[in-house]
Amino acid sequence: MAVSTSVKVVLLDIEGTVCPISFVKDVLFPYALKALPETLKTRWNHPDFAEYRDAFPSEYSSSSDALEAHFRDLVEKDVKVSYLKSLQGYLWQEGYASGDLKAPLFPDVAPKLLEWGDKGLRVMIYSSGSVPAQKLLFKHTDASPSDLTPRISDWFDTVNAGLKTETGSYNVIASKHPAFSPKEWLFLSDNVKEVDAAIRAGMQGVVVQRPGNAPLPPGVRERLRVIETFQALDDNLTTLKD
Incomplete structure:
Protein backbone atom coordinates (compact mmCIF):
# COMPACT_ATOMS: atom_id res chain seq x y z
CA MET A 1 0.00 0.00 0.00
CA ALA A 2 1.66 3.22 -1.14
CA VAL A 3 1.16 6.57 0.51
CA SER A 4 1.09 9.75 -1.53
CA THR A 5 1.88 12.46 0.99
CA SER A 6 5.46 13.15 2.00
CA VAL A 7 6.14 12.32 5.63
CA LYS A 8 7.51 15.10 7.82
CA VAL A 9 7.11 13.48 11.27
CA VAL A 10 7.85 9.89 12.26
CA LEU A 11 5.99 8.94 15.44
CA LEU A 12 7.40 5.82 17.09
CA ASP A 13 6.09 3.31 19.57
CA ILE A 14 8.80 1.71 21.73
CA GLU A 15 8.03 -1.80 22.98
CA GLY A 16 7.98 -4.28 20.11
CA THR A 17 8.82 -1.52 17.62
CA VAL A 18 12.24 -0.08 18.46
CA CYS A 19 13.28 -2.62 21.11
CA PRO A 20 12.22 -6.18 21.93
CA ILE A 21 9.15 -6.74 24.07
CA SER A 22 11.34 -9.02 26.17
CA GLY A 99 25.04 0.65 33.54
CA ASP A 100 23.02 -2.32 34.80
CA LEU A 101 20.30 -1.34 32.33
CA LYS A 102 20.91 -0.59 28.66
CA ALA A 103 18.18 -0.59 26.04
CA PRO A 104 18.78 -3.14 23.26
CA LEU A 105 17.52 -1.47 20.11
CA PHE A 106 16.82 -3.42 16.95
CA PRO A 107 19.87 -2.88 14.70
CA ASP A 108 18.00 -0.82 12.10
CA VAL A 109 16.61 1.70 14.60
CA ALA A 110 19.54 3.96 15.49
CA PRO A 111 20.80 4.32 11.89
CA LYS A 112 17.31 5.31 10.74
CA LEU A 113 16.86 7.82 13.59
CA LEU A 114 20.13 9.46 12.61
CA GLU A 115 19.27 9.35 8.90
CA TRP A 116 15.79 10.80 9.38
CA GLY A 117 17.14 13.61 11.54
CA ASP A 118 19.85 14.43 9.03
CA LYS A 119 17.16 14.72 6.35
CA GLY A 120 15.15 17.16 8.45
CA LEU A 121 12.39 14.83 9.55
CA ARG A 122 11.05 15.13 13.07
CA VAL A 123 11.18 11.96 15.16
CA MET A 124 8.81 11.75 18.14
CA ILE A 125 7.92 9.03 20.63
CA TYR A 126 4.50 7.85 21.80
CA SER A 127 4.57 5.08 24.39
CA SER A 128 2.46 3.89 27.30
CA GLY A 129 5.60 4.21 29.43
CA SER A 130 6.00 7.61 31.07
CA VAL A 131 7.92 10.35 29.29
CA PRO A 132 10.74 10.26 31.90
CA ALA A 133 11.05 6.49 31.36
CA GLN A 134 11.12 7.01 27.59
CA LYS A 135 13.94 9.52 27.92
CA LEU A 136 15.92 7.17 30.16
CA LEU A 137 15.62 4.39 27.61
CA PHE A 138 16.76 6.50 24.67
CA LYS A 139 19.56 8.06 26.71
CA HIS A 140 21.02 4.64 27.55
CA THR A 141 20.92 2.41 24.47
CA ASP A 142 23.31 -0.17 23.07
CA ALA A 143 23.72 1.95 19.93
CA SER A 144 26.60 4.25 19.05
CA PRO A 145 26.13 6.96 20.15
CA SER A 146 24.31 5.53 23.14
CA ASP A 147 22.35 8.70 23.87
CA LEU A 148 19.76 9.22 21.13
CA THR A 149 17.64 11.77 22.98
CA PRO A 150 19.03 14.69 20.92
CA ARG A 151 17.40 13.06 17.91
CA ILE A 152 13.94 13.03 19.47
CA SER A 153 11.85 16.18 18.96
CA ASP A 154 8.99 15.41 21.36
CA TRP A 155 7.66 12.78 23.72
CA PHE A 156 4.11 11.59 24.38
CA ASP A 157 2.57 9.16 26.86
CA THR A 158 -0.88 8.32 28.22
CA VAL A 159 -0.76 11.35 30.53
CA ASN A 160 -0.06 14.13 28.04
CA ALA A 161 -1.76 12.52 25.03
CA GLY A 162 -4.19 9.80 26.15
CA LEU A 163 -4.64 6.09 25.58
CA LYS A 164 -2.86 4.77 22.50
CA THR A 165 -5.87 2.95 21.08
CA GLU A 166 -8.04 6.09 21.06
CA THR A 167 -8.24 8.27 17.97
CA GLY A 168 -8.44 11.43 20.07
CA SER A 169 -4.95 10.83 21.43
CA TYR A 170 -3.45 11.21 17.96
CA ASN A 171 -5.50 14.34 17.41
CA VAL A 172 -3.97 15.74 20.60
CA ILE A 173 -0.45 14.84 19.45
CA ALA A 174 -0.93 16.40 16.03
CA SER A 175 -2.36 19.55 17.61
CA LYS A 176 0.90 20.07 19.52
CA HIS A 177 2.69 20.57 16.20
CA PRO A 178 0.28 22.49 13.97
CA ALA A 179 2.98 23.15 11.37
CA PHE A 180 2.42 19.58 10.20
CA SER A 181 -0.90 18.26 8.95
CA PRO A 182 -1.95 14.83 10.27
CA LYS A 183 -1.34 13.25 6.83
CA GLU A 184 2.33 14.26 7.12
CA TRP A 185 2.74 12.04 10.20
CA LEU A 186 3.75 8.37 9.99
CA PHE A 187 3.04 6.25 13.06
CA LEU A 188 4.98 3.00 13.47
CA SER A 189 3.77 0.49 16.06
CA ASP A 190 3.50 -3.25 16.64
CA ASN A 191 -0.06 -2.76 17.92
CA VAL A 192 -2.68 -2.98 15.19
CA LYS A 193 -5.35 -1.16 17.22
CA GLU A 194 -2.95 1.75 17.77
CA VAL A 195 -2.15 1.95 14.06
CA ASP A 196 -5.88 1.91 13.25
CA ALA A 197 -6.47 4.76 15.72
CA ALA A 198 -3.70 6.84 14.16
CA ILE A 199 -5.12 6.28 10.67
CA ARG A 200 -8.59 7.32 11.84
CA ALA A 201 -6.98 10.56 13.06
CA GLY A 202 -5.69 11.20 9.55
CA MET A 203 -2.13 10.00 10.05
CA GLN A 204 -0.34 7.40 8.02
CA GLY A 205 0.24 4.17 9.90
CA VAL A 206 2.33 1.04 9.46
CA VAL A 207 2.44 -2.09 11.59
CA VAL A 208 5.91 -3.22 12.70
CA GLN A 209 6.26 -6.97 13.19
CA ARG A 210 9.48 -7.73 15.10
CA PRO A 211 11.02 -10.98 16.39
CA GLY A 212 9.33 -11.89 19.67
CA ASN A 213 6.09 -10.06 18.89
CA ALA A 214 2.80 -11.92 19.04
CA PRO A 215 1.42 -13.19 15.72
CA LEU A 216 -0.72 -10.65 13.90
CA PRO A 217 -4.49 -11.19 13.85
CA PRO A 218 -5.92 -12.66 10.64
CA GLY A 219 -6.50 -10.18 7.84
CA VAL A 220 -4.09 -7.49 9.05
CA ARG A 221 -1.63 -7.92 6.19
CA GLU A 222 -4.47 -7.61 3.69
CA ARG A 223 -5.60 -4.17 4.90
CA LEU A 224 -2.49 -2.59 6.48
CA ARG A 225 1.15 -2.32 5.53
CA VAL A 226 3.34 -4.55 7.70
CA ILE A 227 7.13 -4.22 7.86
CA GLU A 228 9.77 -6.17 9.75
CA THR A 229 12.49 -3.50 9.65
CA PHE A 230 12.64 0.26 9.23
CA GLN A 231 14.84 -0.42 6.19
CA ALA A 232 11.63 -1.40 4.38
CA LEU A 233 10.65 2.28 4.34
CA ASP A 234 11.95 4.07 1.29
CA ASP A 235 14.37 6.98 1.50
CA ASN A 236 11.85 9.83 1.47
CA LEU A 237 8.93 7.93 3.10
CA THR A 238 6.56 9.02 0.33
CA THR A 239 6.17 5.38 -0.66
CA LEU A 240 6.80 2.08 1.05
CA LYS A 241 8.91 -0.67 -0.43
CA ASP A 242 7.76 -4.25 -0.76
Whole structure:
Protein backbone atom coordinates (compact mmCIF):
# COMPACT_ATOMS: atom_id res chain seq x y z
CA MET A 1 0.00 0.00 0.00
CA ALA A 2 1.66 3.22 -1.14
CA VAL A 3 1.16 6.57 0.51
CA SER A 4 1.09 9.75 -1.53
CA THR A 5 1.88 12.46 0.99
CA SER A 6 5.46 13.15 2.00
CA VAL A 7 6.14 12.32 5.63
CA LYS A 8 7.51 15.10 7.82
CA VAL A 9 7.11 13.48 11.27
CA VAL A 10 7.85 9.89 12.26
CA LEU A 11 5.99 8.94 15.44
CA LEU A 12 7.40 5.82 17.09
CA ASP A 13 6.09 3.31 19.57
CA ILE A 14 8.80 1.71 21.73
CA GLU A 15 8.03 -1.80 22.98
CA GLY A 16 7.98 -4.28 20.11
CA THR A 17 8.82 -1.52 17.62
CA VAL A 18 12.24 -0.08 18.46
CA CYS A 19 13.28 -2.62 21.11
CA PRO A 20 12.22 -6.18 21.93
CA ILE A 21 9.15 -6.74 24.07
CA SER A 22 11.34 -9.02 26.17
CA PHE A 23 13.46 -6.08 27.35
CA VAL A 24 10.47 -4.46 28.99
CA LYS A 25 8.80 -7.58 30.34
CA ASP A 26 11.90 -9.64 31.19
CA VAL A 27 14.39 -6.93 32.19
CA LEU A 28 12.79 -3.61 33.11
CA PHE A 29 9.75 -4.91 34.99
CA PRO A 30 11.75 -7.42 37.11
CA TYR A 31 14.40 -4.77 37.83
CA ALA A 32 11.77 -2.42 39.24
CA LEU A 33 10.24 -5.19 41.34
CA LYS A 34 13.65 -6.08 42.74
CA ALA A 35 14.58 -2.47 43.50
CA LEU A 36 11.25 -1.51 45.06
CA PRO A 37 11.59 -2.98 48.62
CA GLU A 38 14.91 -1.29 49.35
CA THR A 39 13.68 1.96 47.85
CA LEU A 40 10.57 1.92 50.02
CA LYS A 41 12.68 1.14 53.07
CA THR A 42 15.26 3.86 52.57
CA ARG A 43 13.39 6.62 50.72
CA TRP A 44 9.79 6.44 51.93
CA ASN A 45 9.93 9.88 53.56
CA HIS A 46 12.50 11.39 51.22
CA PRO A 47 11.26 14.54 49.43
CA ASP A 48 12.23 13.31 45.95
CA PHE A 49 10.24 10.10 46.46
CA ALA A 50 7.14 11.77 47.88
CA GLU A 51 5.67 12.77 44.52
CA TYR A 52 5.79 9.17 43.31
CA ARG A 53 4.39 7.80 46.58
CA ASP A 54 1.62 10.37 46.79
CA ALA A 55 0.53 9.76 43.20
CA PHE A 56 -0.80 6.35 44.28
CA PRO A 57 -4.39 6.21 45.58
CA SER A 58 -4.54 7.08 49.28
CA GLU A 59 -5.38 3.54 50.34
CA TYR A 60 -2.01 2.43 48.96
CA SER A 61 0.18 5.46 49.68
CA SER A 62 -0.51 5.29 53.41
CA SER A 63 1.98 2.47 54.03
CA SER A 64 4.93 0.95 52.24
CA ASP A 65 3.50 -2.56 52.51
CA ALA A 66 0.24 -1.52 50.86
CA LEU A 67 2.05 0.35 48.10
CA GLU A 68 4.38 -2.56 47.37
CA ALA A 69 1.51 -5.05 47.22
CA HIS A 70 -0.48 -2.81 44.88
CA PHE A 71 2.60 -2.17 42.71
CA ARG A 72 3.24 -5.90 42.31
CA ASP A 73 -0.41 -6.56 41.51
CA LEU A 74 -0.45 -3.89 38.80
CA VAL A 75 2.74 -5.25 37.21
CA GLU A 76 1.46 -8.82 37.28
CA LYS A 77 -1.76 -7.76 35.55
CA ASP A 78 0.11 -5.40 33.17
CA VAL A 79 -2.17 -2.50 34.10
CA LYS A 80 -1.11 0.71 32.36
CA VAL A 81 -1.75 3.49 34.87
CA SER A 82 0.31 6.65 35.03
CA TYR A 83 1.34 6.46 38.70
CA LEU A 84 2.76 2.94 38.20
CA LYS A 85 4.66 4.01 35.10
CA SER A 86 6.09 7.04 36.89
CA LEU A 87 7.38 4.99 39.82
CA GLN A 88 8.85 2.40 37.49
CA GLY A 89 10.75 5.17 35.74
CA TYR A 90 12.07 6.40 39.07
CA LEU A 91 13.28 2.91 39.97
CA TRP A 92 14.94 2.44 36.58
CA GLN A 93 16.99 5.64 36.90
CA GLU A 94 19.61 4.04 39.13
CA GLY A 95 19.86 0.98 36.90
CA TYR A 96 20.49 3.05 33.81
CA ALA A 97 22.93 5.32 35.64
CA SER A 98 24.96 2.36 36.93
CA GLY A 99 25.04 0.65 33.54
CA ASP A 100 23.02 -2.32 34.80
CA LEU A 101 20.30 -1.34 32.33
CA LYS A 102 20.91 -0.59 28.66
CA ALA A 103 18.18 -0.59 26.04
CA PRO A 104 18.78 -3.14 23.26
CA LEU A 105 17.52 -1.47 20.11
CA PHE A 106 16.82 -3.42 16.95
CA PRO A 107 19.87 -2.88 14.70
CA ASP A 108 18.00 -0.82 12.10
CA VAL A 109 16.61 1.70 14.60
CA ALA A 110 19.54 3.96 15.49
CA PRO A 111 20.80 4.32 11.89
CA LYS A 112 17.31 5.31 10.74
CA LEU A 113 16.86 7.82 13.59
CA LEU A 114 20.13 9.46 12.61
CA GLU A 115 19.27 9.35 8.90
CA TRP A 116 15.79 10.80 9.38
CA GLY A 117 17.14 13.61 11.54
CA ASP A 118 19.85 14.43 9.03
CA LYS A 119 17.16 14.72 6.35
CA GLY A 120 15.15 17.16 8.45
CA LEU A 121 12.39 14.83 9.55
CA ARG A 122 11.05 15.13 13.07
CA VAL A 123 11.18 11.96 15.16
CA MET A 124 8.81 11.75 18.14
CA ILE A 125 7.92 9.03 20.63
CA TYR A 126 4.50 7.85 21.80
CA SER A 127 4.57 5.08 24.39
CA SER A 128 2.46 3.89 27.30
CA GLY A 129 5.60 4.21 29.43
CA SER A 130 6.00 7.61 31.07
CA VAL A 131 7.92 10.35 29.29
CA PRO A 132 10.74 10.26 31.90
CA ALA A 133 11.05 6.49 31.36
CA GLN A 134 11.12 7.01 27.59
CA LYS A 135 13.94 9.52 27.92
CA LEU A 136 15.92 7.17 30.16
CA LEU A 137 15.62 4.39 27.61
CA PHE A 138 16.76 6.50 24.67
CA LYS A 139 19.56 8.06 26.71
CA HIS A 140 21.02 4.64 27.55
CA THR A 141 20.92 2.41 24.47
CA ASP A 142 23.31 -0.17 23.07
CA ALA A 143 23.72 1.95 19.93
CA SER A 144 26.60 4.25 19.05
CA PRO A 145 26.13 6.96 20.15
CA SER A 146 24.31 5.53 23.14
CA ASP A 147 22.35 8.70 23.87
CA LEU A 148 19.76 9.22 21.13
CA THR A 149 17.64 11.77 22.98
CA PRO A 150 19.03 14.69 20.92
CA ARG A 151 17.40 13.06 17.91
CA ILE A 152 13.94 13.03 19.47
CA SER A 153 11.85 16.18 18.96
CA ASP A 154 8.99 15.41 21.36
CA TRP A 155 7.66 12.78 23.72
CA PHE A 156 4.11 11.59 24.38
CA ASP A 157 2.57 9.16 26.86
CA THR A 158 -0.88 8.32 28.22
CA VAL A 159 -0.76 11.35 30.53
CA ASN A 160 -0.06 14.13 28.04
CA ALA A 161 -1.76 12.52 25.03
CA GLY A 162 -4.19 9.80 26.15
CA LEU A 163 -4.64 6.09 25.58
CA LYS A 164 -2.86 4.77 22.50
CA THR A 165 -5.87 2.95 21.08
CA GLU A 166 -8.04 6.09 21.06
CA THR A 167 -8.24 8.27 17.97
CA GLY A 168 -8.44 11.43 20.07
CA SER A 169 -4.95 10.83 21.43
CA TYR A 170 -3.45 11.21 17.96
CA ASN A 171 -5.50 14.34 17.41
CA VAL A 172 -3.97 15.74 20.60
CA ILE A 173 -0.45 14.84 19.45
CA ALA A 174 -0.93 16.40 16.03
CA SER A 175 -2.36 19.55 17.61
CA LYS A 176 0.90 20.07 19.52
CA HIS A 177 2.69 20.57 16.20
CA PRO A 178 0.28 22.49 13.97
CA ALA A 179 2.98 23.15 11.37
CA PHE A 180 2.42 19.58 10.20
CA SER A 181 -0.90 18.26 8.95
CA PRO A 182 -1.95 14.83 10.27
CA LYS A 183 -1.34 13.25 6.83
CA GLU A 184 2.33 14.26 7.12
CA TRP A 185 2.74 12.04 10.20
CA LEU A 186 3.75 8.37 9.99
CA PHE A 187 3.04 6.25 13.06
CA LEU A 188 4.98 3.00 13.47
CA SER A 189 3.77 0.49 16.06
CA ASP A 190 3.50 -3.25 16.64
CA ASN A 191 -0.06 -2.76 17.92
CA VAL A 192 -2.68 -2.98 15.19
CA LYS A 193 -5.35 -1.16 17.22
CA GLU A 194 -2.95 1.75 17.77
CA VAL A 195 -2.15 1.95 14.06
CA ASP A 196 -5.88 1.91 13.25
CA ALA A 197 -6.47 4.76 15.72
CA ALA A 198 -3.70 6.84 14.16
CA ILE A 199 -5.12 6.28 10.67
CA ARG A 200 -8.59 7.32 11.84
CA ALA A 201 -6.98 10.56 13.06
CA GLY A 202 -5.69 11.20 9.55
CA MET A 203 -2.13 10.00 10.05
CA GLN A 204 -0.34 7.40 8.02
CA GLY A 205 0.24 4.17 9.90
CA VAL A 206 2.33 1.04 9.46
CA VAL A 207 2.44 -2.09 11.59
CA VAL A 208 5.91 -3.22 12.70
CA GLN A 209 6.26 -6.97 13.19
CA ARG A 210 9.48 -7.73 15.10
CA PRO A 211 11.02 -10.98 16.39
CA GLY A 212 9.33 -11.89 19.67
CA ASN A 213 6.09 -10.06 18.89
CA ALA A 214 2.80 -11.92 19.04
CA PRO A 215 1.42 -13.19 15.72
CA LEU A 216 -0.72 -10.65 13.90
CA PRO A 217 -4.49 -11.19 13.85
CA PRO A 218 -5.92 -12.66 10.64
CA GLY A 219 -6.50 -10.18 7.84
CA VAL A 220 -4.09 -7.49 9.05
CA ARG A 221 -1.63 -7.92 6.19
CA GLU A 222 -4.47 -7.61 3.69
CA ARG A 223 -5.60 -4.17 4.90
CA LEU A 224 -2.49 -2.59 6.48
CA ARG A 225 1.15 -2.32 5.53
CA VAL A 226 3.34 -4.55 7.70
CA ILE A 227 7.13 -4.22 7.86
CA GLU A 228 9.77 -6.17 9.75
CA THR A 229 12.49 -3.50 9.65
CA PHE A 230 12.64 0.26 9.23
CA GLN A 231 14.84 -0.42 6.19
CA ALA A 232 11.63 -1.40 4.38
CA LEU A 233 10.65 2.28 4.34
CA ASP A 234 11.95 4.07 1.29
CA ASP A 235 14.37 6.98 1.50
CA ASN A 236 11.85 9.83 1.47
CA LEU A 237 8.93 7.93 3.10
CA THR A 238 6.56 9.02 0.33
CA THR A 239 6.17 5.38 -0.66
CA LEU A 240 6.80 2.08 1.05
CA LYS A 241 8.91 -0.67 -0.43
CA ASP A 242 7.76 -4.25 -0.76
